[in-house]
Amino acid sequence: MIGLVVILLISWGLLYLFEKKNLNAIGLIPNGKRLQQFAIGLVLIVAICLMLIGIETSLKSIEWQFLGFEIGTIADAFIYHLRSALTEDLVFRGALLFILNQRLGAKWGIMISAICFGVYHVFSYGILTERLMVIGYVIVVTGFTGYVWAWAFHKTRSIYLGLGLHVGYNMIMACFYESQPYGELLFTELSSVDLVDPMASYYSIFRGLFPALMTLISLKFLLRSRMIGSAEIVEQS
Template sequence: MLGLLVIIVVSWVLLRVIEKKNIEVLGIIPYPKRVAQIGLGMLFMMLLCLLWIVIETFVLNVDWQLNKDINYALIFDAFVYHVRSALTEDLVFRGAILYILINRIGAQWAILISAIIFGVYHVFSYGMTSESFIAIAYVIFITGFTGYVWAYTFHKTKSIMLGLGFHIGYNFLMTMFYESNPYGQLVFQELSKTTLIDWDLLFYLLAKGLFPSIVTLLFVKYIIKSKYKFFGIEQINRDENATN
């Protein structure tokens, strides 16, 4: 919690000193519409991840086992943990620094730089520095593309909230099914599945890694262009287009 507070303070200082702006430009103040954006992001991503799990179950003949004694207190702890970790990462990679870069070098380059750094960061956070070049390149590419989509979301919605919802929804839902540190397999355990090798494995891993981000990017583009209002997102972008 102390680390998160430090990041918020540093973000406030950077924005005040460099851009002469308040931290509100990150869209971080939890107004009702922005809280709803988090909920929208979480719901969309959790449904998307469930869809992929269903696809994976049929493709790989996965045998799942429901845990006999589900620890709901542990699930709540996992949720709180993922809210904190996602907010921390989003403030670092899609917060004040990204906002400043967008204003200084343009959105295209700023989003790309944010994505690359986010991908490289996961090599260290996953403890993969001693792994093969191919494994490291895969992690940078997949997590980097995810970071690109979430940075794009921040830029287009003028708020950290929708991307934060995506982030929380993905991490939290995955802990229900898969092994993860410090929380994992909270509801289901994978007993067996078909083992893929060589090109089949490569294509499968690319599909698994890219599927959520590609669909999320399409979803974000849709809600931005849609005639329907999604918790204030459409109005934000209309105002921006009118200004430009």
């Protein structure tokens, strides 16, 4: 919690120093439109990830065991992932991205944010000693995800849509797969069939890029249909 307060203070200082704006420049103050964007992002990414899990279940003939539903553990996991995602989003899709977009243009701002997000995960995953192919894969996959979430920030001028996507992704994956400190919240894998190359390599690429690609396509459709308010609409409301 202290870390979040420090990041918020630094964010406010940067926004005031460079743009003479407050934290509402990154859409931090909640309102009905922004909370709706958070909910849309959460529901959208859960649906996309469930689709991916269904594909993986079919390809690998996975047998899942339901572990039961513990509301306390689920709530604790949600709060943990909300704090974690908010921290990362404030760093990579907050004040710095807003300033970069203002000074360099959205194209460069989003790209720089995405690259930094990808490189960050090399350190957070602790894979500095892995093969270059593995490191490159992580940078590309997480960088592309960061690109989509940064694009969502640019289009809505609010962190809430990307935050919903971020929290939803982490939560649904934690419901099925091992993760620390919360993992296999609802299901555990009893058995599966391992894929062999080249199918294993093809599927690894597909698995890494599918959620972000489907998210980008879905968001473009939702923005065109005005189901998600664009930056212009948010500013007018």
